[in-house]
Amino acid sequence: MMKEWIDHYLNYLTNLKQYSKLTIKTYSNDIEQFYLYCKKEAFDSYDQITYPHVRGYIVFLHDHDLSNLSIRHHISVLRCFFAYLLENDVIKANPFALVSQPKITKKMPEFLYYDEFEALIDSIDLSKPLGKRNRMIIELMYATGLRVSEAINVKLADIDFAQGLIVVKGKGGKTRYVPFNPICQQYMEEYIEDTRKELMENRNEAHPYLFVNQYGGKITERGVYDMLKKVSLNSPLKKKVHPHMLRHTFATHLLDQGADIRIVQEMMGHADLSSTQIYTHVTMDKLKKTYMSAHPLANKSPLKGKDKD
Secondary structure (H helix, E strand, O other): OHHHHHHHHHHHHHHOOOOOHHHHHHHHHHHHHHHHHHHHOOOOOHHHOOHHHHHHHHHHHHHOOOOHHHHHHHHHHHHHHHHHHHHOOOOOOOOOOOOOOOOOOOOOOOOOOHHHHHHHHHOOOOOOHHHHHHHHHHHHHHHHOOOHHHHOOOEHHHEEOOOOEEEEEOHHHOEEEEEOOHHHHHHHHHHHHHHHHHHOOOOOOOOOEOOEOOOOOEOOHHHHHHHHHHHHHOOOOOOOOOHHHHHHHHHHHHHHOOOOHHHHHHHHOOOOHHHHHHHHHHHHHHHHHHHHHHOOOOOOOOOOOOOOO
């Protein structure tokens, strides 16, 4: 019966909550792992599981070298699953409700300085259609801060050239409008009129997606990752650039230029302002370094034993 409730819950997430396939797979993996742990510990039903048992499972995850971030995800998924069981009278209390999340240290987001971004863009060979497509992907992601999953799902009908906006379907099916700059618009119009048509010449079936692979089909997330890795390692940067780094670069550069943090939050599709605030730490770090290198007194020794007036 324990296994049947997992199936019920996943069907609920799929049909009623309309979660994405990737999210369903992640939830399924985490719950399945907990189910196997329960079978190993000889549990026959969910109502036998108490808070001490949950603590034991968390220790089990730590012993298997899961990061705090992964453990936090496991706890969140199982807390939601047990809330579902509680709503359906399968259990009398949610043992995950009292569990505190392990702390994680937020890493400072990696980003490119503008001269690095230019070096990346300028290194692309534009003599071939794929080179032009590669530049277009990078230009759009830098201009809009889209997640890679959002960028590959942009359709031609989502682009409003008259207003310079893209309709983006983000996490949880939420829709937002993101502006793009005139330079990006020029490249996009040229790409759609020439490059995209050329790449789709050998494809029998048309599709509405903006970005295509070498065969004219819709490009995948893996395709974007591999493209960026190849382009960046062949550029003067000689370091691997990943799609999220372009998103970090977008946010950091906007805040550097004085953009309001709540506007940046809206453009990035962050539900919580704290997700955007991490970029202020990046800009403050840059500000401090600039100050220390530029101010005449920044590197002077403090006055000792003298009248400071």
